[in-house]
Structure formats: structure tokens, C-alpha cells
Amino acid sequence: MIVREISTNNINQSNKKKGLKAFTPYLFLLPHLIFFAIFVVYPFLYGIYISFTNFDLMNSPKFCFFDNYIKILTFGSKYSKDFFAGLLHTFIYTVTAVPLIVFVPLILAVLLYAIKNEKLRNFFQSILYATSILSVSTVVLIFTWLLDRDNGLFNNLFMVDINFKGNEILTWVAIISLTLWSGVGGNMIIFLSSISSIPKSQYEAASLDGANAVNRFFRLTLPSLRFPLTFSLITGVIGGFNVFGQPFLFGGKVGSYETVMMEVYEYAFGSSPMAGMASAMSVLLGLIILAASVVQFKLMKEK
Template identity: 30%
Template sequence: MSINSVPQQRSTARTIPQRRATHLTKPYYRPYIPYLFILPGLALYLLWSVYPLAYQLHISFYDWRIIPGQTSEYVGLANYQAVFADRTFWLAMQNTALYAIVTVAGQMIIGLTLAILVNRVAVAKRFFRTVYYLPVVTSWVVVSFLFVYLFSPGEAGLINFVLTKLGMINEPISWLANSNTAWIAIYSLGIWKGMGWAMVIFLAALQGIPPELYEAAAIDGATEIQRIRFMTLPLIRRTIFFVLIALMIGGFQVFISVLLITGGGPLHRTEVALTYMFDEAFGDLNFGYGAALSYVLALVIVVVSLVQSRLFGRGDQDVEY
């Protein structure tokens, strides 16, 4: 399947049977059959995702008291007005966007480079693929603790030790004490944990490119770099787009790593949207405000994803997200 499913081969072959099939299969099922397939999953989804989301919207219009027996006061749009005036929230949004941009770029560049190299290497392809993927399957909770430990201050911290030995820094850095260096720790975790996923997907796309194309290019005298730039990248364009969108959505949802590494500190300078929302709701008990924050965040994510689809997905009719 891995080769068949690579887009450039599939795109033409795919549309034809699909059209044919739509009217072929139609007479063979009764009208309620599709619902039998949809409903069990949909029921669970409506109960645990859609209903809570609607309830959260309700909460966002109140000064919500969480303790049973206390009355919550309806405040209309006041929570939303406060969100737009809240400088910490916009700083957190800015941090979230920066996190998404930096880690997505890092994961994509490293993932693509690794994929090209692994595709090219003569031996141990599968070994490399497996090992690069290991960080992806580790637990976020565990690796967040681990990165706190790696980036611990003082000369005994592993990162400080390595950088000192390499002569890149003169004295140990208190990584988590300043937002600039704390971001380095948070970004590194994001990139380290995600690069293997990007690599595996790029690698599959690369493996789907027919070798004849490369041979033809080699005969034409194209250099390695030219081939990558003018042949490989355009051929896997849609894979690149898919990885970009998927990682961006993930990047905007960054939470547990920041919560466990800096908790948004020092001085809210490493706050991201979700840690700030969490802090407002559970730290300061402003559940109505936290709900409004989460709605604004969700809106921003949806808009960013749609804009990206427009910008990068132009002309690709079957891109649906």
C-alpha cells in the first residue's frame, strides 16, 4: 500500500473509480444502512465532544461559580471583551504562534533532511527509521520531566555539560530562568519529539517517486541539490502541505510540555494559550473567563488552518482541510 498510496501516482487513478462507484453502489444498500455505520461513533462524539463544547460556550457567558449551590451570574459578552483587552492573553497567543512556527519549521526541515538522507543511505534504512521514530512514541509527561532534568541549571545539567565541553558556552546557563533560554528548552522538546513523525511521512513520499525520474535527471546533469529543489520537492508538494497543516494544528495545541517545564513562568513570559487558559480556570477559578479564552483560541486555530489551506492548497482540489 505504501507505494500505491503516494499521491502523485494516485491522483489520476483515483478520481475515476470514485465517480463510477458513487452511482454503482447506491442501489445496493437500504437508506438506513449508512446510519448504522455512523451512529455508534457519532453518539459517543456528540456526548463527549459536542455537548461539552456547547456547555463550555454556555459557561463563557457567565461569571461561573463551580461549587454546587453557588449561583453564577450572567455577564453576556463581558468575558470576551476582557479577553480582547487582556495583554497576557495576547502575549500567550503570540508565544503560541511562535512556538508553532519555530517547531513546525524545525520538524519539517529536520524531518525532510533526515528523510532524504535515509532514502539515500545504502545500509540500515529501517534501523534509522525506527530509531528516529522512538521519541514520537514516548509519553509527553515523561519527556517533559526529562527535559527539565536535561536543561537543569548548574554544571551537572547534561546540556550545560555538553555545551561547556564543546566550548560553546563559558559558564552554565540557568535555562529555565529566562524566557529566551526557556523557549530553547521547550522548542527543542517539540522538535525532538516530532521530527521522526515528519521524517517517516516524507520518507514514504520519497520512496513513491519512481527511480526512473531520478535517473533521467542524473543523465541531464542535474546536481543532487538541483534534483531535490526542482524535482523531489515539487513531487512531494502535497505531502509537505499535509505535514505542515497537521503539525500546525498540533503546534497551536501545545500545553502539557509548557505546563510541566516552566508552568508559563517566569512572569508569564512563557505562557501559551492553553496554559494561560488552564491557569485562569483552575488557578484563579475564573471558569467563565477561561471558557471565553478557549473559544477565542479555537477560533484562531480554525482561521489559521483555513488560511493555510487557501495559501498552500490552491489548485489541489481534493485537499479537504
Template identity: 40%
Template sequence: MKKKMSLAPAFFVGPHIILFLIFILLPTIYGIYASFTKWNLMSDPTWVGLDNYRTILFDGTSTFHTQFTNGLKNTLLFVLFTVPVLIVLPLLIAVALEHKKVKGKGLIQAVLYVPGLISISAGALIWLLLFNKQLGFVGNLFNSDVSWPANQPYAWIIIIVITVWGGVGGNLIIYRASISGVAQDLYESASIDGAGPIRRFASITLPSIRFPLIYTFVMTTAGAFNVFGQPLMMTDGGPRQSTHVLMMYIRQLAFGNGESIAGMASAMAVLLGIVILIISALQYYVMNRNAA
């Protein structure tokens, strides 16, 4: 006798699939289509084929080419500045919190996680006040009257600070949950054999949390490539466009002042997506191969 198929799973999975289709898949497909068109969000898109991509990638005299190269360069700088810190710092804190002598582990973890719950705009206002050249705590601490958002390398420093401040807690929770699951007898055996803290970390901890480490590395990098709020709120892309990241150019083209150039913005967004996919695939391949 055939088993009666239950519809219960569909009721749980169905809403997620519907939301994914409406808010993720369909907009992505239409965005890819729009990247091959000339479109101002008001009139119907006009098919132009690969013209947008040729202009962005190869036309050195085009403003769009300049915007893309400058935005991608600044985005890569942000990734290089922030991702290593957002991976290494919470990992070191997680390892330190596993030490038996550390008290108030839950409180420390909660304090570090709370900034991640604060919106970027609210966090930016807090840090802009701290870095204010006249009244800010940082300026008074270092006896400096430098306008941090208007000068380099200070502009990058305040962007990195707010990013790390808001991002450490999430990865810390993942690492702590993973490390706490490592069998303690492994550490005890290694200690009896004479292995020090660094050797135990390299030989036991890192291999044991390989998959969470790969996950956080890939997701943190992808998130960093999509940076927008921090440079917008902290420096507005300055000084002299040195922190104007690619997502800011995309938003400016699509929804900025004057006529929208949504087709060109869509092409830049697709190229950014391709960069993220390639780098994520390389990260996953290299980390899996090294761990094998």
C-alpha cells in the same frame, strides 16, 4: 428488485460517530455557549453576552486582557520557533534516507520515532536532568552553570529541544512513505538530463508530496498553538511569564487556585480556536495556490 441495505457499515462507523459526538462536538458546543456566560463550574452559568470577549480584546486595564495578549504572543513565538524545524528537518532526513548508500534506514527511523511515544511529562524529566546546571550533561559539555529554565533565551531553547525531539519522528514517517511512492524513473530521467540533487528535490520531490506536506504543515501548526505540557513542565511559564503560553492561562482560569473563571477561560479558548482556524485556512490556501 430492491437491494437490501446492509447495516454492516453502521456497526463500524457508529462507535466513532458516537465518541465524536460525546467527546468532541458536544463539549465544543457547550464551550462556545459557556464563553458567553459568567461561570465558576459550580453554579449555573449566567448569560453575559459579549462581555467576556470585550474584556479580553479591548479592556487594556483588565488582567484577562494582559493574560490573553501575553499568552498569545508567547504561543506565536513557540509556533514560529518550532513549526519550521518540525517541517523542514524531518523532510531533509527523509530525503537523505532515500539515498542508496544509507544503511539501517528502518533503525534510524525507529530511533527518531520512539521519543514521540514517550509522554511529555517523562520526556520533560529526562531533559530537565540533562539541562541541570550542576549535574546535567549539557552544563558539563559547555562548562556552564546557567540555570536553563530560569533564564532567557535558554528557557525557550529547552522547550524547543524537547518539542523537536518528540515531534520529528511522526512527520518523518509521513514524508518517507510519500517520497518512497515517487516513481524512480522520474529521478533517473532528471539525472540523465543533468539535474542535480537540489533541482530534483525542488522539481520532483516537493510537487510529488504536496498533499502530505500541506497536511503536516497545517496539523503541526495547529498542534503547536495548543502547546501546554512542554512550557508547564520545563519552565512553569517562566522566567517572568516569558514562556507562559495561552493554554496555560486558560487552564489556570478554569481550574486554578481559588474560584474558577470558566466563562472567561472558555472565551479565551474560543478565540484561540478562531486563530487556529484562520491560520490553517490561510496555510491551505497559500500552499495550494503556490502548487497549482
């Protein structure tokens, strides 16, 4: 009898413990899941919902089906002009900045790898990467002063008179330059560490076969960089389509520098908020970003 009692007691206890144990994992997940639900899942769904309404941040949103989308896609309307001008500027930025932000670091990484003195190599790497950790505001202020028409270092040192805020092309040149200055470091480190992981024996074998430096680069280095190249290209394009700070701060708030993100910002938080319209623009931009990422990923995979 006594033995039996003890054993049931044991079973009860272990059951209780088991019940508790089954609950423990969720305790570990809970803190994150709360924030995840409130700030990741909900805003995504709600953002899409708002894009189908006439929400103005004040009155409660009224459902209006595809109205916002139709307005944006009706050529000639104000919204269509704003959105497509923004899209054009975003494209200009992405198409010029992204190739540079991938290929300049690639060249730098190859050059750095060719330096045999490891201390010097690390030193150069540290310097070139240091500017990547600065905020966009810091970088834009530095460049605004550097390129200042009257007192800037650039004009005075090279004895020229270039007004970088004078016309669109020059402004974009300045914006791309400051993007490069503060953006090549990360990709350079990615490429450098993947090049370093290529076995030395492969290079030696290629050299013995008579391949010169250029040949070795195209036959050996480049193929082994396929993954990091895809990665930096995709993150670059996503960053490019989301560009906000550089043109917002350097190009001035209105004018021919408005990117889609700036339009969204203006429409949602400007003087007369049209959050529904802004959301529709965000959703369209989001779709473009998604499509671009998928296409790039597929293209890279096929090759």
C-alpha cells in the same frame, strides 16, 4: 386459496424483515453516536454558550452577552494582558517550532533516502522515531535532568555553565530542543515514504538531463511532497497553538512561559475558576486555529 395465503404470509414476513433490516444500520451506529453526541457535539455548543456567561463552575451560569470577549479585547485589562501574553508566547513557540518540525524531518528524510542499504536506513529511521512515542512528561523530565545546571550532562560535557531555567530565551531554546527531539520522527516517516513513492525513472531522467542533486531536490522531490508538507504544516500549527505540556512542565507554572492553553487551564481550573472567561479564551484560540488552517490550506492549494 391456500396458495394465496402462503403468498401473503411471505409478504408479511419479508415486510417484517425489511423493517428490521432498515433498523439494523442504526444499531451499528448507535454506540459511537451516543459518545459523539455527549462528548463532541454537545461540548462544542455548550462551550460556546459558556463563553457568553459569567460561569464560575459553582453557581449557575448567568448570560452576560459579549462581556468576556469585551474584557479580553479591552487593552490594558488584566484579562487582556493575560490572554495576549499567552498568545504572544504561543506565537513564539509556533513560529520557531513549526518550521523546524517540518524542515528538519525533510532534511533527515532526504538523507535517509540517499542511503542505499535498506537495513541501515530502516535502523536509523527506527532510532530517530523511537523518541516520538514518549509522553511529554517523560521527555521533559529527561531534558530537565540532561540540562540541569550543576549535574546535567550538557553543562558538564561541554564545560559550560548555562542555566536553561535562568532566562526566557534559554528556556525557549530548551523547550524547542526537546520538542524537536520528540517530534521530528513522525514527519520524517511521512516524508520518507512519499519520497520513496516517486518513480525512480523520473530521477534517472533528471540526471540524464544534467540536473545535479540540489536541482533534483527542488525540481522533483519538493513538488511531489506538496501534500505531505501541507499536512505536516497544518497539524504542526494546530499542535503549536494547542501547546501546553512542554512549557507547563519545563518553564514552570507561572512566569513568561504561559501559553493560551495554560491561561485557559489556569482560568478554568485554578484557585478561583472563571469558566466563562476561560471558554471565551478557548473560543478565540479556536477561531485563530481555524483561520490559520484555512489560510494555509488555501495557500498550498493555489501553489
